[in-house]
Amino acid sequence: MKNENINHNQDYKYGFTTDIESIKAPKGLSEKTIRFISKIKKEPKWMLDWRLKAFNRLKFLKEPDWQKPKFPKIDYQDLYYYSAPKGMTDKPKNLNEVDPKLIETYNKLGIPLNEQKKLSGVAVDAVFDSVSVATTFKDELTKKGIIFCPISEAIQKHSDLVKKYLGSVIPISDHYFATLNSAVFTDGSFVYIPPNTRCPMELSTYFRINASETGQFERTLIIADKGSYVSYLEGCTAPMRDENQLHAANVELIALDDAEIKYSTVQNWYPGDKNGVGGIYNFVTKRGACRGKNSKISWTQVETGSAITWKYPSCILQGDNSIGEFYSIAITNNHQKADTGTKMIHLGKNTKSKIISKGISAGKADNTYRGLVDIGRKALNSRNYTQCDSLLMGNKCGAHTVPYIKNKNSSSTIEHEATTSKINEEQLFYCNQRGLDQEEAVSLIVNGFCKDVLQQLPMEFAVEAQKLVGISLEGSVG
């Protein structure tokens, strides 16, 4: 294998910008900005108070610095915290009122919003910068009592639910970025599945950052009431820009008795160019609470984009017999950095968790798995199984595994397996000898390596994810 990378331009096909006039909050982070956001979203007073409480708390917090990827100081006063296409201040009632430029943007991204063309079996909420543009299949879901809408709409219309659950998994005063999000979050999705209801289709949110110098702070809240089931998928892209843009989202999941939430992410934010200029800082807090007995939360993530990815989708296993799962593929190429993993906090009896992590590192990239398994004193007969595999391509990249394991009772078991390997020259030769070119061979081998995780994705997205795995590694083997 030649170790230097081919210097051909990596093709990020979502790198275009939509030229659209937008309304922005005054630049910088201040009480004024927060009041602006709250006002433009027509929020009730309790919501504004909640935001201000977070903002006051933020003044005493510092950015965490224990993670492996370091980043230059972010000037929080030099960012816009709200940006929305003009005419979106009031959410349009139907697609005819939506600016055709936006519809076209989503068409280009492969997410048609039109009634005729919309993805079958998948309801989509499309978030553009700080606002939700459109939500499909709303009527069909409403018939079953399912609420799937932008969180800004839920704050107005389903105030009780939001008030009850918002911040109940990620407290207002969590770490710096989560608190920042609580103060300035703009939009995101809200999902409520009523008791004993199986959501008949995949719910999906597609996040798009368009405006420059703008941070995206989305907030997602999903509640699966007793005995319900929902599968939710988020996708993300952003234009190619030389500046680094901040994306600090909070996602909270709550599963009550016998409920199950399956949350899948295909993250393809702009990763920066091959010299490491530009790209998204993806600092995300995702946490799920298995609050009820026999509940289950399963995270699946395919992380291929962003300059820096820093996230640990976690499960708090409170209910007895509850189950937490984390399936992850993190691919880093060129100068990308990822520090990702999960936290499994076992509190209830007979709780189970499973962690399957596949890290692939190429170019000069750095990939860290960091995970916590914490089995509490009362979490008797609990189990965890962790498997972390790393694959290295070339000899300028890094892979690290940092597991933290705590077991506070004697009836529980924890298993941890980890492997690190280099992409095998003989495997590539074998594939080449059967007519596959170098990139097809890499894609095939890496997809094989990731199979255990890919098969967790909903069918509609698995094929796309497989392609993405191949594309992300283009040019990584000479």
Place this chain on the structure above:
Amino acid sequence: MLEIKNLTASINNRDILKGLNISIKPGELHAIMGPNGSGKSTLANVLSGKNGYKISGEIRYEGKDLKEMSVDKRAQKGIFLAFQYPIEIPGVNTNNFLKTSLNKVRKARGEKEIDTMSFLKLLKEKSSELGIDEKMMSRQLNLGFSGGEKKKNEILQMKILKPNFVILDETDSGLDIDALKIVANGVNSYRDKKKSFLVITHYQRLLDYIKPDFVHVLSDGKIVKSGCMELAEELEKKGYNKIK
């Protein structure tokens, strides 16, 4: 079909092939025999284009210079190597691998992609000829296959990809007598006037089932003797040391 003139190959400054000449015409089956370390597998690797070798001399395949051609292009042009140690690729379904491979080769030949139904039919037909359990095809590529299964899988791939020039690199090693017969029958049924073979082996055993047109003895990077089947028999009796 294949014309090799004064071929030398070295790896990490170690000379392995030291001026090798061989000419293979369509329809011919040539056997290369030789002791360990004589350069047999290097020859197979160099012909299929594996990276890492420094090469001089001439290799012409169907009139074209092979040296500049990448491994996958050679494969697409009909050069097939049955590996001595078929490689395991975890997570990759044998079935899908073979279909992907076939479609690459078909595309290069200007044929259209095969659809799944036709492929499965073809696969069923060819695997039953080789006594391969169909279940094997839905397992991960070569993973946990027995030695015999791996070698049969190589022959199956040959029959499906339909190459013009086949290199068998010690395909007989590690096979019991039943598996050896199946593999040999697989090769024999694929022989015709247009296809050529280079069979690399240590032992005469395989050649009892696959009758070669020519036998060459490779020693220290050169062909030191060529002949017919009798040469193989002589080797088996006297050992390599006596033939120099």
